Amino acid sequence: MKLYNTLTRTKDDFKPRFDGKVSMYTCGPTVYHYAHIGNLRSYIMEDVLEKYFRYVGYDVKRVMNITDVGHLSSDGDTGDDKMLKGAKRENKTVMEIAKFYTDAFFADCKKLNIKMPDVVEPATSCIDEFIRVISSLIEKGYAYEAGGNIYFDTSKLKKYYVFNDFTEEDLAVGVREGVEEDSNKRNKADFVLWFTKSKFDNQELKWESPWGTGYPGWHIECSCISMKNLGDYLDIHCGGIDNAFPHHTNEIAQSEAYLGHEWCNYWFHVHHLNTDGGKMSKSKGEFLTVSLLEEKGYDPLVYRFFCLQSHYRKSLVFSYENLDNAAAAYEKLTAKIASILDGSGDVDNAKFEELKKGFTGAMDNDLNTALAVTAVYDVLKADTNNATKLALIKDFDRVLSIGLIEAAEKQKAKTAEAAQDDIPEEVKALVEQRKAARKEKNFALADELRDKIAEMGYVITETREGTKISRK
Ligand code: AMP
Ligand code: ZN
Numbered sequence: 001m002k003l004y005n006t007l008t009r010t011k012d013d014f015k016p017r018f019d020g021k022v023s024m025y026t027c028g029p030t031v032y033h034y035a036h037i038g039n040l041r042s043y044i045m046e047d048v049l050e051k052y053f054r055y056v057g058y059d060v061k062r063v064m065n066i067t068d069v070g071h072l073s074s075d076g077d078t079g080d081d082k083m084l085k086g087a088k089r090e091n092k093t094v095m096e097i098a099k100f101y102t103d104a105f106f107a108d109c110k111k112l113n114i115k116m117p118d119v120v121e122p123a124t125s126c127i128d129e130f131i132r133v134i135s136s137l138i139e140k141g142y143a144y145e146a147g148g149n150i151y152f153d154t155s156k157l158k159k160y161y162v163f164n165d166f167t168e169e170d171l172a173v174g175v176r177e178g179v180e181e182d183s184n185k186r187n188k189a190d191f192v193l194w195f196t197k198s199k200f201d202n203q204e205l206k207w208e209s210p211w212g213t214g215y216p217g218w219h220i221e222c223s224c225i226s227m228k229n230l231g232d233y234l235d236i237h238c239g240g241i242d243n244a245f246p247h248h249t250n251e252i253a254q255s256e257a258y259l260g261h262e263w264c265n266y267w268f269h270v271h272h273l274n275t276d277g278g279k280m281s282k283s284k285g286e287f288l289t290v291s292l293l294e295e296k297g298y299d300p301l302v303y304r305f306f307c308l309q310s311h312y313r314k315s316l317v318f319s320y321e322n323l324d325n326a327a328a329a330y331e332k333l334t335a336k337i338a339s340i341l342d343g344s345g346d347v348d349n350a351k352f353e354e355l356k357k358g359f360t361g362a363m364d365n366d367l368n369t370a371l372a373v374t375a376v377y378d379v380l381k382a383d384t385n386n387a388t389k390l391a392l393i394k395d396f397d398r399v400l401s402i403g404l405i406e407a408a409e410k411q412k413a414k415t416a417e418a419a420q421d422d423i424p425e426e427v428k429a430l431v432e433q434r435k436a437a438r439k440e441k442n443f444a445l446a447d448e449l450r451d452k453i454a455e456m457g458y459v460i461t462e463t464r465e466g467t468k469i470s471r472k
């Protein structure tokens with residue numbers, strides 16, 4: 001399988017360090033607000049990646065953090081803690097909003113068929129771990145104290161800007177206008193590991209540490225939660241492209257300084273969901289959620305389908321027109337599947353393997369989900385029986401997770417229901433009379449009524465769901 005690796009800037013053959021096992025880490029949400037559908041684009045594509053690893057036989061362990069402390073409103077270590085801003089906005093405690101938005105995040109994930117990671121760890125439950133790693137970084141000479149805070153010293157590294165695209169100049173972008181730069185930093189790129197004494201004295205959550213009462217920086221969370229659960233080597237780290245710098249760059253700096261060796265081999269970044277106004281972002285306050293799409297009548301899985309139709313390394317423009325097109329295509333696709341649900345015939349194994357290649361070929365080429373979706377259409381058009389087609393679609397949907405079979409079943413039931421509505425009242429009355437006759441065990445009358453119904457052009461069948469009437 002080939003995957004684009006932000007670290008090497010090429011499509012690399014994916015090979016985990018230990019045979020058959022994949023350790024995978026995902027930056028989790030900052031739980032000060034609902035996840036928007038842009039955040040969820042990243043989680044959908046990471047879910048597809050995880051499921052495809054499992055599909056090809058890897059034993060995957062996936063870990064995700066929940067950022068409930070330390071993520072400041074500017075990536076340049078300035079501004080307030082986002083969690084504190086959320087708590088103020090809603091007149092609640094930080095822990096109350098953390099719980100509320102963590103639950104809301106996983107409820108959204110469920111609606112989008114995003115699997116729960118094997119381990120989910122909130123930052124606030126790993127404080128001892130952060131203190132241990134920061135102490136070691138100080139001992140090794142990679143961290144220093146200034147103005148009461150502990151900083152990572154980027155000048156101690158041979159190479160800090162590992163993703164190449166970024167330079168010191170880019171750092172200015174992370175610092176919002178009107179927010180002062182942190183003058184404690186020895187080098188512009190240095191970042192905070194532990195906030196102690198500073199202008200953030202209104203911080204709600206604080207812990208004792210060897211450097212005084214304080215709280216951790218955002219970047220140290222992910223390094224520590226990954227190392228704690230996945231050990232000293234990580235196969236693949238995922239996140240949205242905005243996290244590549246400075247967040248992931250800082251994770252690499254501190255993890256490798258702490259470990260004394262290379263840490264993570266593959267970096268998987270999902271590009272942004274944009275609107276006309278640019279990147280969809282939580283801090284802008286105006287954003288679309290899964291619930292909002294539902295209120296407007298969209299099935300969340302249509303949004304997942306919409307995401308799969310484009311490549312994860314291209315930015316994707318959201319508009320209702322684009323989503324409507326996806327909804328129409330989804331309905332057409334599931335209607336086609338509904339027509340083969342009888343699953344007649346036996347699965348033709350040779351054909352199955354041949355058609356499966358269309359899907360795996362697409363996925364093996366840097367997770368080309370758009371082509372993988374096309375493979376479903378190819379199966380429907382293929383020269384083989386319905387049993388083989390259905391088996392293939394079920395198989396692909398283990399990864400795509402767009403509920404193809406369930407949606408097709410629903411459509412079939414809906415079509416059958418609609419057909420019942422068209423039945424003339426006279427026929428319906430005869431069917432009711434026949435039901436009563438059967439109840440009284442008057443089978444002669446029941447048969448007579450059945451014939452009469454047949455003469456009028458309708459047949460009745462008894463199903464588990466009850467009596468069904470259809471045109472002959
Ligand atoms: P946050 O909750 O802000 O920490 O972000 C959660 C995840 O969503 C991170 O992996 C971000 O990189 C990603 N993300 C943020 N905005 C977008 C966007 N507009 N499109 C895709 N992913 C995004
Ligand atoms: Zn992270």
